[in-house]
Amino acid sequence: MSNEEDYLQEYTLRSWLLTTDHKRVGLLYMASITLFFFVGGAAATVMRLELMTPKGDVLGSPDAYNRLFTMHGVIMIFFFLVPSIPAVLGNFLLPLMIGARDLAFPKLNLLSWYVYMTGGLIGIWILLFGGVDTGWTFYTPFSTMFSNTMVVTAALAVFITGFSSILTGLNFIVTVHTMRAPGMTWFRLPLFVWSHYATSLVMVLGTPVLAITVMLVALERLFHIGIFDPKLGGDPILFQHLFWFYSHPAVYIMVLPGMAVISEIVPCFSRRPIFGYRFIAGSSMAIAIFGFLVWGHHMFVSGQSMYAGMVFSIISFLVAIPSAIKVFNWTTTMYKGAVWLDTPMLYALGFIGLFTIGGLTGLMLASLGVDVHVHDTYFVVAHFHYIMVGGAVMAYLGGIHFWWPKMTGRMYPEIWGKLSALIVFVGFNLTFFPQFILGYLGMPRRYYEYSPEFQVLNVMSTAGASILAVGYVMPLVYLLLSLRQPAYAGPNPWGATGLEWQTDSPPPVHNFHDMPVVTAEPYDYSPEAFQEEHDHAVSHASR
Amino acid sequence: MWNFPLFPDQASTNAARVDALFLFELGVILFFTLAVCLAIFVLVVRFRRGRIVDRSGPPLEARWLEVTWIVIPLILSMIMFAWSADVYFRLYQAPPDAAEISVVGKQWMWYLQHPEGRSEINQLHVPVGRPIKLKMTSQDVIHSFYVPAFRIKQDVLPGRYTTLWFEPSKVGTYHLFCTEYCGTSHSEMIGTVTVMEPAEYDGWLAAGGAGPSQADEGERLFVQHHCAGCHRGSQVVNAPRLEGVYGKPVPIQDGKEVRFVTADDRYIRDSILMPRQEVVAGYQPVMPSFQGQISEPDLLKIIAYIKSLAAKETGTVR
Secondary structure, three states, X not given: OOOOOEOOOOOOHHHHHOOXXXXXXXXXXXXXXXXXXXXXXXXXXXXXXXXXXXXXXXXXXXXXXXXXXHHHHHHHHHHHHOOXXXXXXXXXXXXXXXXXXXXXXXXXXXHHHHHHHHHXXXXXXXXXXXXXXXXXXXXXXXXXXXXXXXXXXXXXXXXXXXXXXXXXXXXXXXXXXXXXXXXXXXXXXXXXXXXXXXXXXXXXXXXXXXXXXXXXXXXXXHHOOOOOOHHHOOOOOHHXXXXXXXXXXXXXXXXXXXXXXXXXXXXXXXXXXXXXXXXXXXXXXXXXXXXXXXXXXXXXXXOOOHHHHHHHHHHHHHHHHHHHHHHHHHHHHOOOOOEOOOHXXXXXXXXXXXXXXXXXXXXXXXXXXXXXXXXXXXXXXXXXXXXXHHHHHHHHHHHHHHHHHHHHOOOOOHHHHHHHXXXXXXXXXXXXXXXXXXXXXXXXXXXXXXXXXXXXXXXXHHHHHHHHHHHHHHHHHHHHHHOOOOOOOOOOOOOOOOHHHHOOOOOEOOOOOOOOOOOOOOOOOOOOOOHHHHHHHHHHHHO | OOOOOOOOOOOEOOHHHHHHHHHXXXXXXHHXXXXXXXXXXXXXXXXXOOOOOOOOOOOOOOHHHHHHHHHHHHHHHHHHHHHHHHHHHHHHOOOOOOEXXXXXXXXXXXXXXXXXXXXXXXXXXXXXXXXXXEEXXXXXXXXXXXXXXXXXXXXXXXXXXXXXXXXXXXXXXXXXXXXXXXXXXXXXXXXXXXXXXXXXXXXXXHHOOOOOOHHHHHHHHHHHOOHHHHHOOOOOOOOOOOOOOOOOEXXXXXXXXXXXXXXXXHHHHHHXXXXXXXXXXXXXXXXXXXXXXXXXXXXXXXXXXXXXXOOOOOOOOO
């Protein structure tokens, strides 16, 4: 141990609010994102209660329900899923993983958090004083001419928040290009970094389109400029093209970082190098590029040309291939390994299962003929929750558990961690699997009331949601309680490779005591040599 | 509450096609999901920490394996693509003899108009075994016309006509939903489709009173809105005659160029609401716009009338 202080040493509010340390900015994001996750989750809970019976008898008015699902979507997408892994884990880990002292633009990094909070607080303000009822998709001409809720304010919140995404992406790209430690070649980068690099490209190229789109919605509402209004010669479908041009790639902003986390956890807990490193790295880039070319698959029944539909369909099928590569490679990584099922690995295996179901059902939505039937039904709701909640949230929780000792120096109680992973997995499947059946039966989404024959499946879903809620509250409790323990986790409790594990836990302010030099390939694990080392580390940490 | 279906009714000729593709894809999905889960389970058990097992020489990369699991999913997904595109085209290409029913969506109801004249709200009666084509538009926001039992869906757009067709194959009553979120009472914008025996259907039509057909109604509106003054052989105003025009190409003056546009529903609608956009070559852009003066259902009737003139000889062009 050196006498340099770790990055958590100062306690004043001022020291946090004016920090330019990437690790502290990561924790600022973590605190605010956790808040938004539970606000969005509360909205989901009320919605599931409402949907327990076919008649609207909990909220009492369809308007309240419509505002609730809109805020659930807006908060979860823009204030939780998009920033979650990149802004929390990415900010914290990216410089550590490539052996840098900080991100390339530390002040810009702090600014991105303030921009995010500004957008987020406007979001909360909307929630408290009126709400929006357009759905997070803001489809025109409903949003521009017919909704009398706070659409312009919501557009402003989304517009502002987008800039935090752009700043983060920009910062990551420049950092990866310019600040790698000696010996850290591109093909020695951890796959976490590759995924975040691909994600950053999507953030920088896609988010401005969203900003322009919501600006057009605001202009149309305020000044009736006639972009989307057919009466003024505008095109009601144009919005959908612009919106999905960002929002489909945005799904990859949510999932690629999730894949990043899984690519770190699986080799570590299998004690062997990841299988097919270059294929996984390449598939991240392929997903990022293909992701921009599939937006039209949201519009197979919108009236767009049938030949456009065919082009978007075939590209959507192609994007499944790089995702499949990753799933197969993660699975193969366990072959001849020494697999150990601690909490992060349980979350990671849960991710692989749920992401597989979510991804494969995506093939049904890419299929023109089947999509016509299930489009805008609960089938789609189930599908994207499997990807975004089953995938991105599982990975986020897995990542938090994996790097918690690094971030705080504390271990959490392993038994509670395993239990939470199990409860989340069971609760999740009970919540969302029935929705696939509901969707194929024909229950449309965004319905406040529904036909009585759909009730049994809705009750199952609501029951699952209450289990899921318990699973999400548990880590919040035991992780916070673990902060009362002294910081004895040790620099590397999992015996993991990667530069972030070669420094103290929590890391010193400038990350490394000496400039690291990379001489080995990534994921230099050996299944045999490890056992003893780990047992020692764990007994040391729990002492 | 214990009425607990797991699979929807199949009540149109296309439903079985969609279900066959769905079941094939379900099989593929189940196979791969189970394969991945089984592989994880076996690997976790076999290679769990502390178990004595041969771990020497783990493979880091295997080109043949990667290629295999790129090529097999690629082939499978291309099969799905081709099959699903075929189903899609069948879902949207109406047979030429389909009876045409007009649909107007508005917040928050469906207005449906039979060609014989009878109209309905939130209910659609159709005869079994006869192909039906829907011509749909919206008066305000985007709606979506969805009958799960028929496996059909199409967005209903303001300012544009979209079409949908089906051939009901089973007598019964089925859900009609709006699936594009359209505001406060989105979930109440629902209705039923009743499929009847043809004889029963004819009786139902007659019971509504033998009102004027949609085309006859259209002719009345055509006169009432003073369209007839110019478009019916006036010697004073220089306007194109409409007999025989529907479905034919018409020459449009576009700067110095002349291009041809098919006089379909879209063209006629735009010519009524935005008459100066696409003026027939040789005529002056003098017609006033009827934007905001003619309702969506009435526009559909006027178009039906002009369509009924399609068989008649074109009158003198000038």
